[in-house]
Amino acid sequence: MTASVKPAQNKAKAKKAEAKKTRAAKAKAAPPPQAYDGPPDYRVVGRHGMFPDITHDEAARFNFLAQMNRCLAAKVMPGVKAAFDAQVEPAFKKKHGRDFKDRHEVRQALMQDPTWRWWSALRRATMEQRQQAGRWITIRQADALNAKAANLTRDDARLTLDPKLALPRYVAAVDHHCMPGSYHTELVAGDVTGAANYDIGLFATTGGMLGAYNDGGGVAVARWVKQHLKGFKPKRILDIGCGLGHNVLPIAQAFPDAEVVAVDVGAPMLRYGLARAKSLGVDNVRFVQADVSDLSPFEDGSFDWIQSTMFLHETSYKSMQAIFRETQRLLRPGGIVLHVEQPQYDESMPLFEQAMRDWDAFYNNEPFWTKMHEVDLDDWMVKAGFKQQSLIHGGVAAVVDPNVFPEAAKDSTQEDYGRKAAWHVIGAAKEAA
Amino acid sequence: MSALDPLALAGARPKGKRPYFLENRDAERLMTIVMALAQEVAVMRERMDTIERLLERNQTLTRADIERFTPTKAEAQERGAWTQEFLARILRILQQEQEALTAADASSEEIADELAKI
Secondary structure, X not given: OOOOHHHHHHHHHHHHHHHHHHHHHHHHHOOOOOOOOOOXXXXXXXXXXXXXXXXXXXXXXXXXXXXXHHHHHHHHHHHHXXXXXXXXXXXXXXXXXXXXXXXXXXXXXXOOOHHXXXXXXXXXXXXXXXXXXXXHHHHHOHHHHHHHHHHHHOOOOOEEOOOOOOXXXXXXXXXXXXXOOOOXXXXXXXXXXXXXXXXXXXXXXXXXXXXXXXXXXXXXXXXXXXXXXXXXXXXXXXXXXXXXXXXXXXXXHHOOOOEEEEEEXXXXXXXXXXXXXXXXXXXXXXXXXXXXOOOXXXXXXXXXXXXXXXXXXXXXXXXXXXXXXXXXXXXXEEEEEEEEEOOOOOOOOOHHHHHHHOHHHHHOOOOHXXXXXXXXXXXXXXXXXXXXXXXXXXXXXXXXXXXXOOOHHHOOOOOOOOOOOEEEEEEXXXXXX | OOOXXXXXXXXXXXXXXOOOOOOOXXXXXXXXXXXXXXXHHHHHHHHHHHHHHHHHHHOOOOHHHHHHOOOOHHHHHHHHHHHHHHHHHHOHHHXXXXXXXXXXXXXXXXXXXXXXXX
């Protein structure tokens, strides 16, 4: 090694060190490869007085499930559309020499496609994992949860249970959305674990799109009413198919002077619902156990507003007709009924989309979903006695704190065919006498 | 103590006939087990991430610290991004098949024959 080379070597070394420094600085300053687009951490979920204890790992499990659902909607499902366009539809046309005639033909053809099969197998497994995760949390602390609910609801006239109520077939036939025990099963007397499981796991299924207290849908409905029905001051509100009350509480909060009656068939939901409402400081809701196809305990013209949110698709044709008739009877003149649902299958909706929307009906234990969505709701409302010119149509998307939760209205990257937190509103005003 | 067995009840089947999707039921059983394991890997990774962050912050930790840990929004996004990366890795075969739907690639056998002629 000669002395003359040394300075050059040193120079090279210095250059290398400099480059290393610059690289390190760049790496530190460099933004992530792409802005994060996904659910928030589970720990942002609001803790009300009925909320179960959730361990670190149990929260992590819900985090994974929220990401898995997002991945299925945003990454895997687009492959189903691609396979449909590239292979399924051309193959059908070649074989039959014609287009698909209805959504059932589309689904039958999709069932043969490996992309659809894998997306479906993963989606079903994810739902089962979600149920297991939530049930583990709530059932392992069943005693504590049930005692909390008992303490909060004891001798409270706002809880009316009917132990003799016959379970309607539309609830008894199948455990909706793969929720073992559905809305009604009591593992022990005074059980609320099923309701708590439903509550804590909605985050995973919606990727946090319903907000801290799963109330983004109800907040949106209340806002919609205030915006579109100026001066409407309901004194009595009826919520049918209320479940654990997460959709009706924001309505009760938006109209604090109103008396709200929330009806459901499941006792665990109602117990938990009242306890949860009280712990959140919402005191103007009564929870009543009844089959909504028979609302005979309530008097004619006794409500200003009747609401159902994502409920009609879990009933039956006869129940729907009864509900429409009963709402017409129960409303005072000038009162309104609103049903919030996913869009109906009409001619403007492509058959592929209809078939995809039917997925929950056939593979996620929501069998009536497919039948409900083919009905002409306007026609049924008119047949129940509402005037055509009094029908109400609108759309709402979950309202959440945008600093914390993803906003359904702004989400254009994924369409989850039936599970997105954005809905149609169909309703009617009862003609003034 | 409650007489309920949480582990058995947590995994109980919902009423309603279960659909199967894959051509082979054993394949579907296996996929379901693999995805449940993937879930548990993500859970362990999140726990490790929590431990690392607590140690960085406090140089010490207890199990109670882990239970109490709440990530900041930026930390939660880093963790969420890791899970998305993890899912992209394990579901790679689905991504590649999706890309192949519109590809008209020849097989290596065909290309070998072709290359022998030119």
